[in-house]
Amino acid sequence: MSVEGHTKDHAALADDFNQDEPRVNWHDETLWFIREKRDRAAFAIPDWEMLRETASQIKFHTLSNLSQYLEQFEANAQANGIIVHWAADAEEHNQIVHSILQKHGVTQMVKSKSMLTEECHLNDYLEQQGIEVIDSDLGERIVQLAKEPPSHIVLPCIHLKKEEIGDIFHQHLGTEAGMSDPQILTETARQHLRETFLTRKAALTGVNFAIAETGEFVVCTNEGNADMGAHLADIHIASMGIEKLIPRRSDLGVFLRLLTRSATGQPITTYSSHFKKPRPGHDVHVVLVDNGRSVQLGREDFRNSLKCIRCGACMNTCPVYRRSGGHSYQSAVAGPIGSILAPNLDMKKHADLPFASTLCGSCSNVCPVKIDIHNQLYKWRQVIVKEGYADPKKTLGMKAMNMVLSSPQTFKLSGKAGRWFMKTVPFLVSNKMNPWYKQREMPQPPKESFGEWYRRNRKSNE
Amino acid sequence: MNSREQILAAVSKNQPALTPMPEVPFFQLEATDLVEKFTQVAVSIGSGVFQVESYEEIQEILSNDFKIHHRIISHVPELAPFADTTPLEDRHRHQLENVDLAIVKGHFGVAENGASWVTEEVMGLRVVPFICQHLAIILPKDSIVPLMHDAYARIGSAEYGYGVFIAGPSKTADIEQSLVLGAHGPRTLTVFLMG
Amino acid sequence: MTVGLFIPCYVDQFYPNAAIATLELLEKAGVNVVYPVRQTCCGQPMANSGFEHLTKDCNELFVQNFAQFDYIVSPSGSCVLHVKDHLHSDTHEDQAQAIRGKVYELVEFLTDVVKVEKLTARFPHKVGLHQSCHGQRGLGLAQMSELVAPAFSKPEKLLSMVQDLELIPLSRKDECCGFGGTFCVAEEAVSVKMGKDRVADHLQHEAEFITGADMSCLMHMEGILRRQKSKVKVMHIAEILNAQEG
Structure with a gap:
């Protein structure tokens, strides 16, 4: 899905970020290190x-x-x-x-x-x-x-490695080429900014x-x-x-x-x-x-986001932020808190952000002012869909899924175990274009579903 | 309607029904020896801490690192002539750029975070504790309070133009989380607990 | 006490053994269990994608199927959390509310309602426990690493009753695996990376099996393990608590 106003949405930029896996590991570990420091300070x-x-x-x-x-x-x-x-x-x-x-x-x-x-x-x-x-x-x-x-x-x-910062300093502040010692780079910046x-x-x-x-x-x-x-x-x-x-x-x-x-x-x-x-x-x-803050204040479900004191703890703990980088959010405030603040400023432009989360809830737990960030992400998804900013293909898929899931007859009669799922559930659609299959094997359909087993082995209460 | 009225109107329209201000619970520090706790935390954030009994002792310690050719300033009269205690003028603040060591008195310290509370009138000029290459703060040893709640209870409604908690030397970890002391402000902070 | 067994749709279709083990565990605990065969899904896949408004029919069906029971028990923390947080009914809201108060994930039902103190199970393997977020942070099945509070773990308590089972430690004990419902395809790159990292933590600590109270996370990690041609298997916690090896 591409969002108007951006050439790429969060998922596409996160995909770019993940082309260099060692760098993702480095980014993840650097931020996790800060999360661990936060834990030690809190537990004291x-x-x-x-x-x-x-x-x-x-x-x-x-x-x-x-x-x-x-x-x-x-x-x-x-x-x-x-x-x-x-x-x-x-x-x-x-x-x-x-x-x-x-x-x-x-x-x-x-x-x-x-x-x-x-x-x-x-x-x-x-x-x-x-x-x-x-x-x-x-x-x-x-x-x-x-x-x-x-x-x-x-x-x-x-998001930058010290070698890259060294190159930037070499280019703009005249440090020696290849110099990447944080001590020396910081000292250079000190002298340069003191003048400023x-x-x-x-x-x-x-x-x-x-x-x-x-x-x-x-x-x-x-x-x-x-x-x-x-x-x-x-x-x-x-x-x-x-x-x-x-x-x-x-x-x-x-x-x-x-x-x-x-x-x-x-x-x-x-x-x-x-x-x-x-x-x-x-x-x-x-x-x-x-x-936009007074507008957000009027949104009952989202006004708690205004409690934010900008500590960044939700970013450091967010498993998605750590593996997609701040720039993938395309918002001045990235990460979980940015994803509940940005749609208020421009819902259309930032419609991708509330979906850039597994709703794991770690953000809400580290938040020093107890903003229910992951619940607000869930609620923003509902608002964004209702306001018409969801991908139309996704809407059709969801409607089809609802039709099957709300009817026991369709559900049971839609074929042998697994067949219905393979056709209907978006993340399991059985073809090689399916993003699930790109880096994961499909689940193996068993001989019979639990429902079928139950009918054979226990008295039915139907 | 101007922006002020517009914002205030929107805020009062959209703010939720008034909830009461919560009672701030009484928080306590587990450690009982405040000087020990202050010292431990201050050292962990890069400060040096000395317990001293007199200004002479402070000068003796500082003179290990700071010699006659260094520019040393202070607003503490007892430190003359070790430090230049000439009153500073705001219009000359940029000339403090070559100060090697500034020595200021702090009002009190906070055990939980190793911070010292310093206000404008004891600094001389606001920029003094930032522009110097090295900073020393003198605190009464019996002035350490346990927590930040106690710190603000102590400050109360005191009048000041500018006040700052200083906890350690200026630092940054912006480059790959590597800690570097001496970002824009002092490269070292020495705290003297006197008494 | 009669329990309505709620088997999430994908467990019914792909992981019947987890459902059978759940049923048998409850029966062994002396509980009368009924599986309403007209059940389908709780509606979570739609709701988490922003389509909660489309889940009304699923909700009505859920209420019809489960209102009559003393408790509703399911081997999925995520589906239970969804029912607990979001079940409504236009026609029988009182019943929907009642269900929200009596729906339990299997592990918490065993520790909190049945109050199981011992199990006759044996599983002589090294096992890594994956704390699924909705069970752990949503339902509170275990203490969360972010909160300053005493440690406890309902799944670990049950696993400790299994003979010869060795629970391995993890470097990040409650990091999300990246499944996240439709997140797993909408944000494929991050989802897979999170899954790979989670699996790697278990592998580094020499797990032979990865278990948990949510089959969806395990399905995701299984897909990654099988793609890596790993010998390590995933297994729902019900199957381990019901295991009779050797």
Whole structure:
């Protein structure tokens, strides 16, 4: 099935990814290693499940009172001297950022990690306006140089091998050809980006949490890049989705305990920076972005997805993500959580994503805010089919299957054991074009079905 | 209707019926020796930890690695003349680029994650603990709290322009999950527990 | 106590031995078992593909077939989970709801309702247990590796009652095998890769048999094992719990 808007759907891109099996193994093992680190961090906290439950409830409470918390945040942030903007969609967000830069005559900006700006395609927009953006998170800088989108929300270049990164650095930053030592590559990026930090007048950061009660916001990094950018620049722009709000400062105690343990297995990020007031004489702008979030809030079955704190744990644990790579999702947020967020933004374009899962449920179990991700995937499938975005051939097949399965006569009389199945069940259709048969043998039909055995061996209750 | 009104209207229309704020349960740390736990976690995330009794002792330890030709700055008056304690001005913040060592006072530490809470007024300038090549934080030994919940209870409604939990040296594992210390910020972090 | 035996369609057609073993195990446990012969399917293949709205006829038939029993038992965690989560009836919703509360997967029925403490079974082989996701994470047949909670395993408890059976450890004890219903053909590449990796884990730990409470996962892994010309076999847990070797 090919989805309009993409040349290939998730299955086709995953098939491409699987052409290099050793690389799939490497990708799978790298991410599983992070899942194991997450497990060790979680198991070191006996109250882990209670912590998750508390976080989940705080987030639900926040969503149930979001309009008031947004106003409270705005008022407190303004009282702190922060300039607050509201963006209904991606385009307005990009325009706001651009207008701030224009006002100050800025043509170069340094940016730390913000998945929201990926969602809004801010870099492309600003480049078209003649503004240069340099991503300062190492992984993001690497994919920016490679002209690729990030493949993971926490680990943007997890799909690249160090040798490939070495080539990128050789090409763009002048490192020795063939140099792939992470220590040396990181040092090179440090020198290159230090120059950037020291010369940029504007810095954009994401927001991990915004506190309604105090009007401050919190940014978490390991590298220190958000702080280097924000503290050295004259203007700090912080872009946030409206769902990043939490009610009280003390709630950070719950969320900061969960975030990094879930993400990488660290007890906390190196820096958890609380921005409350601008430095005297400087501007801090917060852009509050809706871009479909208020719509998702109204979808009862899917509103819990807005609890997400972007830790990436569901990606690391997802057996499909690990074996298909982040780019196969064609969405700023990939993996299980991306697959329940993206259809809200564009159902037609992302109709393939809720099907890119076995519904194994591991994602829901690692989620620090207990989003029922796999149940939402199931529900999105129903919505997508009802809205008419399913492949018509699949619809016909399903209708045929229903006809046989809902009629005992057809089911029993459709022939000797196995014959009916071989004809009807899509994954068992007996011909060599069948994807089942490509790498798997077909089940061997037995002499008789259980039904036939039962009639011979036990009294029938018919 | 402008975007602000439009967003707020859509949110209030679509948000579910109000559910109460949950009671945050009382969480406890299993370990009882907070200094030991803090030290163990801080070391595991790449920090060095020393227990000291005086500023002289801190200078003695730091002088093993930092000599007269290094640029050492601090907002702690007791560390002069080992460190340059001249007040810093925001407009000169880019000139901190060649600082080898910055020494700041932290308010308290957190045992469960080895983090120190530092606010703007004890840094001098916000960029100080990030732009320096090496960072040292001085914490009162009896200031270690068990968990992040205790940390925020301690911060309470304190006023600050900027505050940060710092846990270890700046780091990245973006290249094939290989841990490298010294991403953009300090390459090392030394924590002195004083008292 | 009368139990309605629910045999998933593909088990009826391809794996009658798993169904026979289920029936015999229940009978040996002293349960009165009836197999309603007009049964077909629970509707899961359609529902998981996004066509839950087409499953109404399957649902009505399921209610007609099974409403009368004290319990409904099936050798498939996945089908049971589907019934538990999604069975509805336009005409007899009360009966549908009642069924959702009394449908059991075989293993949990043996450990939780019959409370089996011993089995007269012998299976002198090295066995790897595949934790099918819907049974494990959906029905809670065993503790999940993601959750910080005490360990338990209902299938392992039963397997430990089988004489001379050696349960092998696995590197990833509850990773999905990649079957996933129509996922297995819609996402063929990832499905097969997941299956190969799962099988490899069992092979590395020298399993002679791979067992589990869901025949669909085993069917998928069997297809991979046979393509690899492996001597390792899959076998439904009911057959092992009912085995009388030697």
